[in-house]
Amino acid sequence: MTEPLARPKRKNPLRRTRQPLLPQSVRSRTAHGLTAAAAQGRFELQRCVDCAAVFYPPRDACPRCLSPRVPFVPVDDRGTLAVETTIHASTDPYFRERMPWRVGLVRLDCGPVVLAHLHGDAREGDRVRLDLKLDKGGAPVLVALPAKDTPHMTDDRQLREMTCDPKFRRVLITDGRNSVGQAMAKAFSDAGAAIVFVGVADAWKPFAGQEMLRKLAGVEIVPLDLTDTESVTELAEQNGARTDIIVNTAEHVRPGGILQRHGLTVAREEMDVRYFGLMRLAQAFGPAMRSRGADGVNSATAFVNLLSVYALMNWPAYGAYSATEAACLSAAQCLRAELRPGGVKVLNVFFGPLDTEWFQTVPPPKVAPEALARAVVQALQRGLEDVFVGDIAEEVRARLSVNPKALERELAG
């Protein structure tokens, strides 16, 4: 049984903040096949195309038939925990301050024996299921979970090192005026976040959904305008040291490509809200988050970017918008590298057209703001780095891996 997490006490301001350390995150190039799977929450190991042997650790040829055709593919995640140990002594600084630490050998039904981190409810001899996660350093690791969900299992001490669970954490939703921001606030409130700060620019201007927002448990409305550096900095000065998760919900959606537009006014606005807004947010909050990556139960843990899937391939009907989203994606990759030393993850959530007024003319399927919010919370609970929400986003992802040129041509209409 997992001991349920206790709500953390108010932090003693005189106490030193524990500096974040990371487990070793160097991997062979081949082992990054696991990184790719873990980032999206898939359980994949290498399976030989020629003889179907499943094996681990990652290799560059099949150990049964020497074939070089050894891709990472989804495999059965079930197995038996053959033997476990509790480590009490380690030479590694990260693990040293997290002792004792349990690991064990799991014999997978699909063949290989793997060394895995152990969930507290997975015991020697038990049937288990394996999960592939990104650890504090963003490197892929195997975790053995109990075969069936157990009460409070996400509160497990070792597992929580690899997830960004909002429970008892303080979240900043950057824009509560739009339906996505409001859905997000509700989802985080429901997920047990300690406080949900919701940014609202020009609070004196009424907006739809205002009342609902104010009634949500734990929600606190704060003044925030991402196009105003001073506003962002001011909020960071007040709340930066108690912001554990940021979800940037600021949006700027306008149809049209490059030739339909006259001048740069709209493009500048887009970039100001989305790209420069992201940079303002990151510059104001990023350094404090990076230094608080090991700050106890409510350590800083994730920076969430909501990105149009057309960041990955331009959709000319919303061409300028797609280009801005691509800029945001590139900045997010940079931010991911910069926040990694603090053990803070950058979660990129890709979605197709949303079921909001700015995509009014676009035919379904569209993503409901509530569905997007649920997906974000789940991705954080699982500790993912890249998720694709909705049928269109899934399709774009799948097609990019098959024939990106065909996608480019067909998006042009």
Place this chain on the structure above:
Amino acid sequence: MTGGAIRMAYDGVVACAPVTVPYRRFSINTAHWWIARALDGLRRAAGLEPSQIDGLVLSSFTLGPDTAVGVTQHLGLSPRWLDHVPMGGASGVVGLRRAARAVQCGDARFVACVAGDTNHVDSFRKTLSTFSRFAQDAVYPYGAGGANASFALITKNYMNKYGARREDFGKICIAQRQNALAVPFAMMKKPLTLDDYMTARPICDPLHLFDCVMPCAGAEAFLVCRDDDAKALAIPAVRLLATIERHNAFADDPVQERGGWAMDAGELWRMAGVTPDRIDIVETYDDYPVVVMMQFEDLGFCKKGEGPDFVRSHSFTTDGDFPHNTCGGQLSMGQAGAAGGYLGLTEAMRQLTGRPIGRPAAKAELALVSGFGMINYDRGLSSGAAILARAS
């Protein structure tokens, strides 16, 4: 077991001039320094000029970025036969086999077999984190327990399956400590009681402090040459009756419960022309006591699964009925990196030639030495063994 052609005996080849450079817990010197000390000790013991050493086989973990090639220039050697054996605890036996064939075939006349490692304050952690690609990808990020964690799992599995108890492993460690008390430079200088052993702090369940070797700096060496050359130099030597070597044996065992010896022991005894009951001294590789128990089984001193009973019914001190790791082994001497794989050989050679650094065993005509090394992922991959005889 392995079939194939009958192997040629090691006629006319001997090993001699065992050298142990006293170990130190930490050293500010480099691996090169330790290797040089061993090599210097070796040529003095053998009465050779460095220029006469025309073969070198070398093992070290901390020599980087050099290999044996760089060491030739560093130490002013010009061998016509050179080998680098990066096989950790199996390095001694493997080096011996390589050198013996080189001498037998005339590729070299005097082969220095050397292993040495330094231990800087942080070098152990660095060795662990970059030990192998599999260790980097799939072991070190899992709690960074090092070999302790790997052997904890192997030990626990063995206990579950074969009923070994901590007390059985303790008996092995305690006997070795008793043997080590006669060695002035052993790392461990205090007697060990069963109570000390049982109540020592846990390292990785079920391993506690005294199940684990202490990393240290040190070097070991011996010479392989023709028996008439050893006679001419007037150095006592031992004959080589048989050797085996194996890598990545029994890859399908889910958790390691036997080493490559189990695959090759039959050939070892056949080639030596003796049976296990004839052996006077056994020097096993003892980074963890469970491996000792496996070697008793896999080398044929008892059957698989009988290791715990075998330990309970024998005594392992130099004056016992099964003298084992007679200078205290690595568990009491310390583990000087790759030199740990040489310790059993140099000690057996000293016992067989009547010059032990600790107490002599009652009878020392035949010795078995085994090596084991390289936890690449979840198990030790390399194993080897040799049977040595006092030269008549």
